[in-house]
Amino acid sequence: MAGVRRPAPTDGTQASYRRAGFWLDDLVRSGVDTLAPRPSLTADAWFDVAIVGGGLTALWTAHELSKADPGLRIAVLEREIAGFGASGRNGGWCSALFPRSTGSLERSHGRSHAIAMRRAMIDTVDVVGRTAAEEGIDCDFAKGGTIVFARSEAQRQLAEADVLEAREYGVDELEYWPETVVAGRFGATGHDGATPSAVYDPACASVHPAKLVRGLARVVESRGVAVFERTEVVDWSAGRVRVRSLDGSGAEATVSARHVIIATEGYGARLPRVGRRILPLYSLMIATEPLPDAVWDDIGLAHGHTFSDYRHLLVYGQRTADNRFAFGGRGARYHWGSSIDPDFERVDRVFEHLHTTLREFFPAIGDAAVTHRWGGALGVARDWHATASYNPKTGVGFAGGYVGDGLSTTNLAGRTLADLVLGRATALTELPWVNHRSPLWEPEPLRFAGANLGLLGMGLADAEERITQRPSLISRALGPLVGH
Template identity: 35%
Template sequence: MNKSLWRGDEQIVSRKTISANKSFDVAIVGGGFSGLWSAYHLKQIQPSLNIAIFEKDYVGFGASGRNGGWASAEYPTSSARLIKEHGLAVYQNLRKSLIESIDEIGQIAKSNNWQIEYAKGGSLVFATNNAQLSRISQDLDNEHNFLNTVEAKQLLNVQNIKGGLFTPHCAALNPFKLTSALARYLDDKGVEIFENSKVDQISDKKVVVNGFDIDCEISIRATEAFTARKWMKNQQIPIYSLMVATEPLTSDQLIQVRNMQRATFQEACHLITYAQITGDNRLAIGGRGVRYKLFSRLSERSEVDNRMHSALERRALRWFPQLEGIKFQYRWGGPVALTRRWQSYLNFDQTSGRAAIGGYVGDGVTLSF
């Protein structure tokens, strides 16, 4: 089973497939957040642009439709490293942009009546032992507040919680609903979205899709973990992140768990975890731990790693023993892109008209905006 909670039982009605040679001002490769938001912002800047998006499967098929649903201000690389490599001013501009992006996503959704289960409740990193508490205590800054045992437990009733770091800069949402709503908005704005349309070649001012030549002034490659090796060689690798979700919690169970503000949360353990209480009152928890595939191969089997899914279910009940007996209704997963420098990228060559964006290491809900 690789059935995402975010998509649920929604049936995919495929958009048109490319069937002839065409010409566009901008050709975007990939129908996830990076490609969709690129089209959105370009249309805001220049509404007359003739834009096409080419998606190999369907909009939201990849990580954009399967992720943990965190719109956060986190960045995969440490603040100290960013300041050392890029300078304080660049770092401060990045922090400001990431923080503002969380609110902007919510405002855009609200103004367009997109039902994406958006809730800006902040985010908690909690400790359940002294070693974890010591680690998170070193991460205090002007964006994070330390919560003692009582304060942390008032927010989230995790067993043996000893404290936590809380930031207001995070929102929980349904990522598949966001991709779907954004794609429908772009449909209405005249952006042509082609599904089941695989881009085989990207060259200067031209892409080849399903064997058809597409001329363009600018191409944007936004394929994240599904990027072909011929385009990035060994500069990026896919890593797998898996999730599980329970049946809806009862009113009594929600009271026992607390977190009525829907703050996202994770344990300060060495294994990366992430969780939220969803808009329909389920506990959704994700984590990493699937073995790396030699030569950075993509593997659908890695998306349904029963060992890892079972470990996530056990961890959820270890956090919340008060949910003993609850049913887990969803198991799913997929790859995210990890660059060798642990930093995302945005490249554009004006001469060739070729651009590329990605490498979010799992933080793409906000970084792609």
């Protein structure tokens, strides 16, 4: 697409993939996976289904299609290695979160559809855990729920409003924990050093995302799905995908397919006919060294717990299976022309902010060292509304726009796309995100200005709340633009 800077591919070595973050590095360090690329596609080929992308959306779709119809010829086409993008770099939350709030979904689609979407998301958390176990994918799945701390008076008001809204719809089982309960369980602090209150959501599990996505790739291969890595898609249309091998040969080939599924999330911004449908926004993460059990006893987080707070410039964390903190957040800016580049994955200012914020959350970590710093692009639709879409006339499908809530939503997308491709009318194909078409992002310079002003606004909203101790007026004004 004109104006989009196409990043140079990695050199395809183990070292280049390990640099993509703690999770992928951990696979090599622990001997689980060498990250050696699978063969590229170097000759013309025909498949029933060609899936562009090698992340969780692509692999869950391949998994569900191959399970439903083992006779289907399915190809997964990945520019680097399976899980190289957001699927192998995220915070490891298998949650029921959806980018649009329940209230927003009700306003757009009606109450019954909004409730159906919430139920589907909650169910999906258990589907991921159950399927991983059935397929023998050891991804450290532990369903401990999410604790969202309210670390100021303004955040406490937002927390109480969340619980009230959940009760109104009667689907999410949120619990409000006052300061006395939090003090007895967690060594967390608020903005003023006092004990915060919190909201507990049981519909979340912590996961090692790279183990999940790489394990899923092995499973679909065992079912006969062809997974081509180091295979760059340079163009596509209905029934046809053009690729170029990145294995050194530079070979070009054409894939003919009855169904073409675009499953590239933030990286789709550089593809023809996707472009402005998706805005790539960077989220960055850190991981600490493993912490002693005594420190975890003071902190109070168990395996399976994920955590955040009610700030507007989002942060998220978990306790990993090997007793580290994996902690991330927004704050890195959007880059002109929807550019994606490895240089954008490392912003010292944001890394330092994350480290400081983590120590403010849990002072017991003391001077624990940060061992890994990384980041990656997630995908944002113009109306913050994820979709799973398919056009039976053209045979083209698309899923994405998860805004960072994709680890579980990708599974729902895969199951939904499988039903749509196979022409099955099910409860999943009736969900309100099916065939939702978001408006395009504005052309530059409006896109650059709007995206970065939005990030700035979220930061200002947090500052406003620290000063006024009331829910932010800035956030209220921005709410409709970010799915609330």
